[in-house]
Amino acid sequence: MSEQHLDDFVPAPVIVLEPTVVESRIQNIYKTLVERDGDQKEYLEAVYEVLDALKPVFLKDEKYIEAFERLIEPERQIIFRVPWVDDQGKQRINRGYRVQMSSALGPYKGGLRFHPTVNLSVIKFLAFEQTFKNSLTSLMMGAGKGGSDFDPRGKSHNEVQRFCQSFMTELFKYIGPDTDVPAGDINVGAREIGFLFGQYKRLTGNFTGTLTGKDTKWGGSLIRPEATGYGCVYFALNYLKFRNLDFAGMKCLVSGSGNVAQYTAEKLLEYGATVLTVSDSSGYVLEPAGFTRKNLDDIMHLKNIVRGPLIKYLEYSSTAQFFPNEKPWGVKADLAFPSATQNEIDGDDAEKMVANGVLGVFEGANMPSTPEAILAYRKAKMMFGPAKAANAGGVAVSGLEMAQNSQRQQWAREMVDERLSTIMKDIFESSLKAARDYGLGDDIQAGANIAGFLKVADAMIEQGIV
Numbered sequence: 001m002s003e004q005h006l007d008d009f010v011p012a013p014v015i016v017l018e019p020t021v022v023e024s025r026i027q028n029i030y031k032t033l034v035e036r037d038g039d040q041k042e043y044l045e046a047v048y049e050v051l052d053a054l055k056p057v058f059l060k061d062e063k064y065i066e067a068f069e070r071l072i073e074p075e076r077q078i079i080f081r082v083p084w085v086d087d088q089g090k091q092r093i094n095r096g097y098r099v100q101m102s103s104a105l106g107p108y109k110g111g112l113r114f115h116p117t118v119n120l121s122v123i124k125f126l127a128f129e130q131t132f133k134n135s136l137t138s139l140m141m142g143a144g145k146g147g148s149d150f151d152p153r154g155k156s157h158n159e160v161q162r163f164c165q166s167f168m169t170e171l172f173k174y175i176g177p178d179t180d181v182p183a184g185d186i187n188v189g190a191r192e193i194g195f196l197f198g199q200y201k202r203l204t205g206n207f208t209g210t211l212t213g214k215d216t217k218w219g220g221s222l223i224r225p226e227a228t229g230y231g232c233v234y235f236a237l238n239y240l241k242f243r244n245l246d247f248a249g250m251k252c253l254v255s256g257s258g259n260v261a262q263y264t265a266e267k268l269l270e271y272g273a274t275v276l277t278v279s280d281s282s283g284y285v286l287e288p289a290g291f292t293r294k295n296l297d298d299i300m301h302l303k304n305i306v307r308g309p310l311i312k313y314l315e316y317s318s319t320a321q322f323f324p325n326e327k328p329w330g331v332k333a334d335l336a337f338p339s340a341t342q343n344e345i346d347g348d349d350a351e352k353m354v355a356n357g358v359l360g361v362f363e364g365a366n367m368p369s370t371p372e373a374i375l376a377y378r379k380a381k382m383m384f385g386p387a388k389a390a391n392a393g394g395v396a397v398s399g400l401e402m403a404q405n406s407q408r409q410q411w412a413r414e415m416v417d418e419r420l421s422t423i424m425k426d427i428f429e430s431s432l433k434a435a436r437d438y439g440l441g442d443d444i445q446a447g448a449n450i451a452g453f454l455k456v457a458d459a460m461i462e463q464g465i466v
Contacts, residue, residue: 022058025065026051033072040121042342046128046367047072049374053449056438067457070465074127076100079120080170082148084163087156096167098146098174098182101127104459107178108144109134109395109402111185114192118149122342126185126366130395132388132452136427139399144180146171152187153307164195172200177208177405183398184213186341189259189304190225209405212398221401222413224394227420229263231393232337232364232385233271234424239360239383239444242432247271251290251333253358255279256340257303257310260364260394264337265296277328279340280310284328286321295320332356339364347372354380363387374445389427389448396423 030048037043051068058065078098086092097120100108110130113123127145134141148167152160174180184193193213201207207219214220223230240246250273254261257278265275274290278299287295298316302308311322329336329349336358338344342365345353350373353361360383363369367387369377377384397420404411428444434454435447 019059022055022065026055026058029065029069029072037121037124040124042121042125042367043128045371046125049371050128050132050449050453053446054453056440056446057450057453060438063461064453064457067460068453070460071102071131071453071456072128074099074101074124075103076174077120077124078146078171078174082150082163082167082170084159084166086159092163094148094150094163096146096148096170097123098144098171098180099123099127100144100174100180101142102131102456102460103142104456104463105135106140106142107176108180109141109183109398110143110145111147111183111394112188112192112196113145113147113185114150114152114187115147116149116151117341118147123147125342129366129388131456132449133392134395134399135452135455136389136430136448137392137396137399137423138426139396139423141181141395141399141402144182145185146182147185147188152192157191160192161195164192165199168196168199169203171196172203175200175210177210177402181209181398181402182211183395186258189213190215190220209402212401214401216410219401219405219410221397221404221416222411223416223420224397224401225259226263226266227397228260228364228391228394229265229339230267230417231396231420231424232260232264232339232362232390233267234393234421235385235390235428236335236337236360236362236383237271238425238428239362239385242428242442243383245359247273250274250335251276253277253328253331253333253336255284255328255338255344255368256365257299258339260391261337261339262296262300262303264339264364265291265299268337269293269296273335276331276333278310279328282309282311283322283324283326285310285313286323286328286331287317287319288321289319329353330356334359336361337364338368340368341365342367343370344368345373346370347376349373350376354382359383361385362390364391366391378445384445386445386448388452389431389444392427393420393424396420 080096082094082096123145131143134143197211252273257280330352362385430451431444431447434451435443440446
C-alpha cells in the first residue's frame with residue numbers, strides 16, 4: 001500500500017480547547033443563527049437546548065463544533081403553494097413545507113403535520129429534533145419533516161382528499177424510497193397517508209415504500225399506530241428499572257388524545273399503572289379513579305371515528321370531570337407523559353408537578369417542555385425522558401416498515417413489538433452511556449443529545465464537506 005493510501009487511515013488529531021474558547025465559539029454559532037433565523041423561536045429553542053448539552057463534546061474535540069455549524073443549516077428547505085377547492089366550489093390556498101435536514105445516515109425520514117400552527121420555524125425544529133431521534137434508533141435514516149397550515153378539523157372527507165392530492169402533486173418531486181420517506185404526524189393518520197400515497201402512485205406509476213404509516217393491507221407495518229406511545233412507555237420502563245421502580249400503582253398524567261396519547265395510556269394500563277387524564281385543545285378530562293379499558297375504548301371511538309371534541313366524552317362516562325381551557329399538570333400524580341404538542345409544559349406547569357411529587361416526565365410529543373420546565377425538572381432531580389429519545393418509537397417502526405417494504409414482506413406483530421422494545425432499551429442505554437462517558441452522571445437528556453449527535457457528526461465528517 002502506498003504512503004498516500006496509508007495517510008487515509010491516519011485519524012485526525014484531537015484538539016482540546018479551553019472552556020473560554022468553546023463558550024466563545026458557541027456564542028458565535030448562536031449569534032449567527034439569530035441573525036439568519038431570529039424570527040424562528042421554536043427552531044432557536046431546539047438548537048440552543050442541544051448546543052448547551054454538547055459543550056463537553058466540543059471541549060474534547062474541536063472538529064465537532066464545525067460539524068454542528070453545518071448541521072444546523074438544513075440541506076434543503078422547500079416551501080410551496082397548495083391550492084384546493086372546498087365543497088362549495090371555493091378556491092382555498094394553504095402553504096406546504098418539507099425541510100430535508102440531514103442525509104448523513106440515510107434517506108430523509110420524518111412526518112408530515114397538518115395544523116394551523118405549522119410554519120417554517122416549527123417544521124425546522126421538528127426536522128432538527130428528528131436528526132437526533134433517528135440517529136438514536138441506529139437505523140439507516142436521515143432526517144426531515146414537513147406539513148402544512150391546513151386544518152383537517154371540520155373538513156369533509158372529500159375536502160381532505162382534495163387537499164392531500166394537491167399537496168402531493170408538488171411534494172412528489174422531492175421524495176422517493178431512497179431519497180425522502182415521509183410519514184404521519186399530528187392530523188396525518190391512516191386516512192391522509194392513504195390519499196397521499198394514492199396520489200404519489202398515480203403521479204409516478206410506482207408502488208414503493210415512499211411513505212410509511214400505510215394501511216397494513218398495502219405495505220404498512222403492524223404496531224405503527226401504537227409505536228410512539230408504546231415506545232415512550234418502553235423507554236420509561238427502562239428508566240424506572242434503572243431507579244429500581246416499576247409502573248404498578250403509579251398514577252400517570254397523559255396529555256393529548258390522539259394516537260400517541262391513546263397508545264401511551266393503553267400500554268400504561270397493561271403495566272398496571274393508573275391513567276388519570278387525557279386532553280385536547282379545549283381542555284382536559286379527569287377520571288378520578290383512573291381510565292378503564294372501556295373508558296379508553298370510548299376515547300378512541302370519540303377521537304378516531306366521531307372526531308369530536310373531548311368534552312363529548314362526558315356522554316360516555318358518568319364519573320369523568322372536564323376542565324375547559326386547562327392543562328392537566330396540576331393534578332397530583334407520580335409520572336407525566338406529555339403527548340400533545342410542543343411547549344405544552346411551561347415553567348409554572350413544571351413547578352406544579354414538582355410540588356405534587358411527580359417523579360418523572362417522559363415526552364411522547366415533540367419538545368413539549370419549555371426550557372424553564374426542563375430547568376425545574378433538573379433542579380428537582382426528576383427522571384426526564386426527552387422527546388428525541390422517549391418519542392423515537394414512531395420513527396423506529398417507520399424504519400422497520402421501510403425494511404419490510406424493501407423485502408416485500410410483513411413481519412408478525414410480535415416481531416415488530418419485540419424490535420421496538422429492544423430499540424427503546426438500546427436508546428436508553430446509549431443515552432446513559434454517553435452521559436457517563438462525558439462525566440455527566442445519569443443526565444439522560446444530555447446523553448441523548450450527545451449520543452445522537454456523535455453518530456451524525458462522525459458520518460458528516462467522514463463524507464466530507466457536502
